[in-house]
Amino acid sequence: MPTEHLFVDGALAAADMARRIAVVLGDAIAARGVATIALSGGRSPRPVLEALSGAALEWDKVVVTLVDERWVAADHADSNERLVRETLLQGAAAKARFVGMKNDAADAYAGQAACETALAELPWPLDIVLLGMGEDGHTASLFPEAKELAEGLSTHALTVAVTPPAAPHQRMSLSARAILKSRHIFLQIGGAAKKAVYDRALAGGPVEELPIRVALCQHGVSVEVWISE
Ligand SMILES: O=C1O[C@H](COP(=O)(O)O)[C@@H](O)[C@H](O)[C@H]1O
Numbered sequence: 337m338p339t340e341h342l343f344v345d346g347a348l349a350a351a352d353m354a355r356r357i358a359v360v361l362g363d364a365i366a367a368r369g370v371a372t373i374a375l376s377g378g379r380s381p382r383p384v385l386e387a388l389s390g391a392a393l394e395w396d397k398v399v400v401t402l403v404d405e406r407w408v409a410a411d412h413a414d415s416n417e418r419l420v421r422e423t424l425l426q427g428a429a430a431k432a433r434f435v436g437m438k439n440d441a442a443d444a445y446a447g448q449a450a451c452e453t454a455l456a457e458l459p460w461p462l463d464i465v466l467l468g469m470g471e472d473g474h475t476a477s478l479f480p481e482a483k484e485l486a487e488g489l490s491t492h493a494l495t496v497a498v499t500p501p502a503a504p505h506q507r508m509s510l511s512a513r514a515i516l517k518s519r520h521i522f523l524q525i526g527g528a529a530k531k532a533v534y535d536r537a538l539a540g541g542p543v544e545e546l547p548i549r550v551a552l553c554q555h556g557v558s559v560e561v562w563i564s565e
Pocket residue numbers: 376377378379380381403404405467468469470475476477
């Protein structure tokens with residue numbers, strides 16, 4: 337069972353999550369001289385990343401990558417890289433090493449091999465994989481109805497190129513294997529609709545129905561969930 341942190345307020349949940357991330361990254365630096373974190377995109381992580389940016393860490397020893405990315409330019413409003421650069425990688429935190437997923441290839445499928453090579457050079461397992469979840473139960477860009485879902489759940493590769501069934505832009509996503517190649521999985525669940533999906537996922541069933549079960553229905557990696565109303 338995941339460890340659940342319950343909050344009435346999303347801002348308090350974000351601040352608490354940022355504090356916990358900083359502790360885990362600091363411990364990783366003390367133990368191994370380097371700390372690694374993969375970040376999700378979307379709306380939920382923004383306040384966490386803004387708070388984390390002010391943490392007193394040896395940022396030059398932190399490596400930041402992504403859980404998923406939209407195949408758009410790094411200055412596009414939908415770019416997860418842009419989100420991370422604008423929120424986390426500011427001030428002292430700008431010293432962190434950022435390894436993004438988007439490259440110059442024309443589409444995500446053509447760019448997957450180079451992205452795989454870039455991510456393979458990181459020190460695995462990652463210390464933290466920070467996940468979000470959509471109301472359809474997707475996590476990273478492992479969407480229930482995507483034609484690449486089976487590949488994302490079964491591949492030995494770290495990454496999978498995806499065309500979302502009902503969202504804009506091709507994506508690059510960590511595979512299930514990569515998500516589980518981590519020391520800690522942290523998950524944000526905000527609002528009643530996501531909480532209902534989270535509860536249904538925890539109750540068990542096929543991972544193809546609710547891909548968040550990749551993280552929730554396994555015993556190898558510790559999972560902490562920040563739940564807010
Ligand atoms: O498409 C995505 O959605 C999920 C959830 O996003 P949110 O905006 O509801 O927080 C996110 O975790 C994922 O990284 C993103 O690409």
